[in-house]
Each structure stands twice: as structure tokens, then as C-alpha cells.
Amino acid sequence: MTVSLSTTIGNFTFDNCFMNAAGVHCYSKEELLDIYQSNAGSFVTKTATLEPREGNPLPRYADTSLGSINSMGLPNLGLDYYLTFLEELEQSSTTKPTFLSLTGLSSQETHQLLNIVNQSSFQGLIELNLSCPNVPGKPQVAYDFETTNHLLAEVFTYFTKPLGIKLPPYFDIVHFDQAAAIFNQYPLVFVNCINSIGNGLVIEDESVLIRPKHGFGGLGGQYVKPTALANVHAFYQRLNPSIQIIGTGGVINGRDAFEHILCGASMVQIGTTLHKEGIPAFQRLSQELREIMVQKGYESIDDFRGELKYFA
Ligand code: RRO
Secondary structure (H helix, E strand, O other): OOOOOOEEOEEEEEEEEEOOOOOOOOOOOOHHHHHHOOOEOEEEEEEEOOOOOOOOOOOOOEEEOOOEEEEEOOOEEEEEHHHHHHHHHHHHOOOOEEEEEOOOOOOOHHHHHHHHHHHHHOOOEEEEOOOOOOOOOOOOOOOHHHHHHHHHHOOOOOOOOOOOEEEEOOOOOHHHHHHHHHHOOHHHOEEOOOOOEEEEEOEEEOOEOOOHHHHEEEEEEHHHHHHHHHHHHHHHHHHHHHHHEEEEOOOOHHHHHHHHHOOEEEEEOOOOOHHHHHHHHHHHHHHHHHHHHHHOOOOOOOHHHHHHHHHO
């Protein structure tokens, strides 16, 4: 039996449904090319701001037995670096569509970034990060529904390229309803659930693990899978079918990816596991997912995407 992991987001086709999650192995051209040349279906850049940023003081990322905690503080090489790289890559190779992640430190900066991208020759997808948990003094945009609605309304007056948003986890059914009602008003191509669970605290012996914010940071890995699955499925149930879901959070093995797709994900991103294992994680996860599909008789991910079973 031949099993395909190919998928689509909007008008884009990918040979493999796995890619990195923004923030992991995507800071430099070299890291991005590592993913591009692997069997991953695509890559997303580190979230870019207008100016390069150094981010928070080290240590700012720690692997733990159940996942990871980070307070990177949006270190990145600036929009121009990533956009120029993507434009050059598209000139030399068109084998994989790619994602550019970005966010402004203010609404005004976000519009500035999106205008630059709109006028560029970049042909891929854009992920607007509304959920960075780690910039001191800057709350996550997506936890403020009024600001989010206003921002998206303004963006879609001028932005014409394929746009999706990176969301934080929500924890209340009313919030799923309210957020989905907002997103359904706009021609978003995808939502990506979830960013890290913000502001956790991990302790070893008597000390925190990371320096910024007295040790508080975003959680990833095993800690977050049930929350990630709930968010993927909640939005799959509520969003217009034209808005696809990218599932991110707690994918350690093929079974975890299978569950994200069952909940409705069209693509699956790998963060903590990619940080722990490196590029070979894509091959392993692809193989593990294929084995599950063979056992169950599924030839493509469309055969089971969104088919989560409930009690009667
Ligand atoms: O750079 C970070 O601290 C960071 C970002 Br922008 C994000 O979106 N999610 C995260 O866990 N860390």
C-alpha cells in the first residue's frame, strides 16, 4: 500500500505534512536551508520584526524531561534578512512553498511589515504571530479580542497575499466561540494552534531554569499536547472550511501527529522535538505516521483529517 503524507494549505501543495514550528531551527539562512533540504514539507522563519533584535539574556531556553520552557524574547535578524533570503530561494528553487513569520512590536509596525511583504516578490505564505508570550511589557495580542479584530480589519484593507495567524492556546469555550467569530470575518488562509503555553515556571533543585522574567516562560512539548489538540479541534469545529488549521504542540511521535490530524490539522509543526533531536526528527516522525496509516488502511491524510470520534 502506498501512503502519502502530502497536504495543501490554501492554493499551496506540500509533499510532506511536517515542518518546523517558528522559533526552532529557523534563525539563520543555514538553519532554514537545513529544513528546506530535509524531507520536511516546508519551513517557517523565526518571527521577524522590522529591526533585528538580540532578545532576552541567556540562558533563555531549557529542555526538560516533559518538554521545554523558553523566554527567547523575539531574537531575530530583521524582516529584510528573511525576506531577501526567501526571495533569493524562490529564484533558485521552487520545489517547496515556504512561510514567513512576522510580528510588529506595535500595530503600526505590523502594518509596516505587512506592507513591505505585500510589495515584495515573495510568493509564499505569511504567518502573523499574534501570540509571542515573552516580550516584557507587551501582552499577547490574541488574548485581546478587540485589538485582534481591529488589527485584522485594518490588515485586510490592503493585504493581498496568503495570510494566516499564530494563536496562543485558549482555555475557555466562550473564548473559542468569540475568537472564531472574529476570524470567520476575514479571508485568513490558516490559523496555527498553538504557540507555547505562556508563562509557566519550571524548577530544578531550588532554582528556575531560565534567566529572563525570574524563570517564567512558554511551555512546549509533552506538557502542551492536550491543550494543543483541544485548540486545533475547537477551531476546526468553528471556522469556515476555507480557513485551514496548522497543528502545533506536543508532537513527540507519529501517534501525536496522527491525533493532530484527526482533530483537523492539515499540517503539523514540530518545535520542542526538533530542538531536542534535530533534522532527523522529520524522517522519524514521517515514518511513524506512515506506519500508523498503513495499519489503519489510510492512504492519505485526507482520509482521516477531522474524523475524531465522539461518544454518542
Ligand atoms: O521569541 C520568543 O520568545 C517566542 C516567541 Br516570538 C513565540 O511566539 N513563542 C515563544 O514561545 N517564544
